[in-house]
Amino acid sequence: VKRLLAAIAVLAATAPATAQDRTDAAREDGSVVGSDYAVDPIFVPSPETFTFELRVGSYQPEFGPAFEATIAGDLGPFLGAELDVHIVRIPYVGPIAIGVGFAWGEWTGPARADTTTPTTANVGSTGLSLVDLSALAVLRVDVLARQLDVPLVLSGKIGLDVGYSQAGSGGMTRLEGWSLGLRWAAQVALELDFLEPRAARRLDDEWGINHSEIFFELFGSTMGQWAGDQMPVGTSLAWTAGLGITF
Amino acid sequence: MRAFLTAVSVCLVAPSLASAQPRILIQAFGGRSLPVNLEGGMASGSQPLSEAECLANQQIQFEITNIPATATMTTNVFAVWRASRGTACTMASQRMPMGGTPPCTFVVASPAITMTTMTMTIGASELFGGDCTMDDEFQFNFLIVPSASDTATEVAATNAASVIIKLDVTPPDAPTLGGPAAGDTMIEVVWDNPDGVEPLHSANVYVDTAGCDASGNVIPGSALTGGGAPPSGVMRYAFEGTAVESATLNGETLGLMEDEWAAVAVTIVDRARNESVLSTPVCIQRVNVVGIPEDHCMERGLSIEECAALYRCAAAPGAGRSWLAAIGLAAIGLTLALRRRGRR
Numbered sequence: 001v002k003r004l005l006a007a008i009a010v011l012a013a014t015a016p017a018t019a020q021d022r023t024d025a026a027r028e029d030g031s032v033v034g035s036d037y038a039v040d041p042i043f044v045p046s047p048e049t050f051t052f053e054l055r056v057g058s059y060q061p062e063f064g065p066a067f068e069a070t071i072a073g074d075l076g077p078f079l080g081a082e083l084d085v086h087i088v089r090i091p092y093v094g095p096i097a098i099g100v101g102f103a104w105g106e107w108t109g110p111a112r113a114d115t116t117t118p119t120t121a122n123v124g125s126t127g128l129s130l131v132d133l134s135a136l137a138v139l140r141v142d143v144l145a146r147q148l149d150v151p152l153v154l155s156g157k158i159g160l161d162v163g164y165s166q167a168g169s170g171g172m173t174r175l176e177g178w179s180l181g182l183r184w185a186a187q188v189a190l191e192l193d194f195l196e197p198r199a200a201r202r203l204d205d206e207w208g209i210n211h212s213e214i215f216f217e218l219f220g221s222t223m224g225q226w227a228g229d230q231m232p233v234g235t236s237l238a239w240t241a242g243l244g245i246t247f
Numbered sequence: 248m249r250a251f252l253t254a255v256s257v258c259l260v261a262p263s264l265a266s267a268q269p270r271i272l273i274q275a276f277g278g279r280s281l282p283v284n285l286e287g288g289m290a291s292g293s294q295p296l297s298e299a300e301c302l303a304n305q306q307i308q309f310e311i312t313n314i315p316a317t318a319t320m321t322t323n324v325f326a327v328w329r330a331s332r333g334t335a336c337t338m339a340s341q342r343m344p345m346g347g348t349p350p351c352t353f354v355v356a357s358p359a360i361t362m363t364t365m366t367m368t369i370g371a372s373e374l375f376g377g378d379c380t381m382d383d384e385f386q387f388n389f390l391i392v393p394s395a396s397d398t399a400t401e402v403a404a405t406n407a408a409s410v411i412i413k414l415d416v417t418p419p420d421a422p423t424l425g426g427p428a429a430g431d432t433m434i435e436v437v438w439d440n441p442d443g444v445e446p447l448h449s450a451n452v453y454v455d456t457a458g459c460d461a462s463g464n465v466i467p468g469s470a471l472t473g474g475g476a477p478p479s480g481v482m483r484y485a486f487e488g489t490a491v492e493s494a495t496l497n498g499e500t501l502g503l504m505e506d507e508w509a510a511v512a513v514t515i516v517d518r519a520r521n522e523s524v525l526s527t528p529v530c531i532q533r534v535n536v537v538g539i540p541e542d543h544c545m546e547r548g549l550s551i552e553e554c555a556a557l558y559r560c561a562a563a564p565g566a567g568r569s570w571l572a573a574i575g576l577a578a579i580g581l582t583l584a585l586r587r588r589g590r591r
Contacts, residue, residue: 122428
């Protein structure tokens with residue numbers, strides 16, 4: 001067997017370019033096992049096309065001073081998800097993507113009785129709920145992770161925010177409407193591949209998931225703040241954190 | 248091997264015996280829902296008979312199916328015998344007086360059995376021999392016998408069927424109301440049930456719109472008196488649940504104007520439909536409830552109606568287009584990405 005392998009090796013060394021290519025391929029996929037040419041397969045990552053994020057955070061619409069007093073610091077939680085589609089990659093920078101996001105939040109506080117005879121009775125609750133849809137342009141700067149082995153990805157996002165909100169008290173919805181605005185976000189993500197590189201590669205091999213990450217994002221929205229006939233449910237600054245995967 | 252064959256033969260025989268036995272289904276009656284299970288115990292489906300139903304001699308329909316065809320060939324009847332739980336009354340000695348009181352008591356007999364399915368209607372009071380105070384569980388055995396007065400026949404298991412019926416004559420204690428409540432279209436009344444109370448059928452909320460003064464105090468002599476019997480001349484709202492402890496009333500439906508009061512008291516009803524006495528009544532008030540939307544509109548110098556009209560009408564058309572645009576953008580992006588991935 002050794003002689004046979006030696007012969008194969010000699011033949012491979014002297015063979016034309018096509019045979020050399022085949023040998024290289026065998027080295028890459030690790031099929032030449034037990035010989036001097038046995039090597040670890042060369043990892044070829046799958047293409048990166050999407051980024052999906054699940055998030056939770058705090059958000060407080062700028063709905064007026066009375067709102068802030070009523071909800072007494074209720075920050076949501078604000079739950080959401082986002083899917084980014086990578087359109088083009090800028091060399092040594094990272095991909096540009098477009099994304100769609102969905103989020104939901106609800107804020108409640110005690111309602112009051114508007115009566116001439118004061119009552120101490122519980123009259124129920126009052127609240128505001130928001131369903132937020134966003135369409136975003138995203139720049140993901142992953143050069144640090146890809147070229148310098150620093151597992152950080154920085155992202156900037158800007159786009160359109162569309163919100164449907166309802167406000168009510170005492171069990172009745174009193175206000176509802178759509179709001180439009182500009183959404184911006186800045187995100188820093190820590191890629192988790194460095195914790196277990198082999199597992200990360202296996203995840204890509206078996207599931208096509210290139211990277212997983214945890215992230216923190218600051219964002220703001222001007223929903224309803226530019227038009228007097230829309231419910232002002234935007235906020236100047238809020239945050240979310242969560243888990244993302246690139247696949 | 249012998250043990251195995253015995254086990255197999257038991258498995259084969261047992262179901263056939265069971266399938267040959269008559270089966271009894273109690274049909275819905277009064278306010279009961281199907282299927283009616285008149286047993287006691289803690290199971291949620293069990294609904295004992297109440298003293299009130301017994302005293303009213305509520306007619307209960309027993310549908311008997313799967314009667315052996317052989318029983319229809321002669322002048323057999325169904326004789327119903329009452330006994331304690333677990334006593335089948337199939338042995339003649341259980342039904343025949345032999346110097347003492349036998350464990351089984353005759354209740355009633357049916358007309359002659361002519362078909363393999365028949366219906367017997369028996370009054371609740373009749374089932375208990377006119378004694379509606381027995382707070383206990385009984386087994387009623389339906390035996391196929393040659394005549395109503397028969398006490399000598401040893402009845403085969405295939406010619407007998409039984410149902411368990413519990414007579415529950417003890418109402419639960421009254422609940423304790425949590426205090427005054429207020430609201431507009433949602434006035435939430437809450438109460439505490441007595442400790443260790445059995446699973447309930449429902450709670451009744453009684454409302455007397457003339458039962459409170461302008462300061463929210465219950466008027467003495469109101470139709471609702473704590474510890475008293477539920478009144479008949481006031482509004483009653485039933486709320487079902489095995490552990491119901493709150494109810495939401497609509498001030499508008501009650502006929503209350505803004506700032507008006509009404510007296511409220513609660514009873515709880517066990518699964519036998521025994522109703523407790525009234526809780527101590529409290530006053531509830533219909534009020535205008537305000538909160539986030541009203542405050543927001545006030546800050547904008549608008550009434551709630553103006554505010555609602557403004558937000559409802561203006562933003563929707565534009566938002567609809569934006570939403571479509573977002574979907575369109577996403578679709579284009581997805582297509583581009585998939586095509587790009589496909590080329591690789």
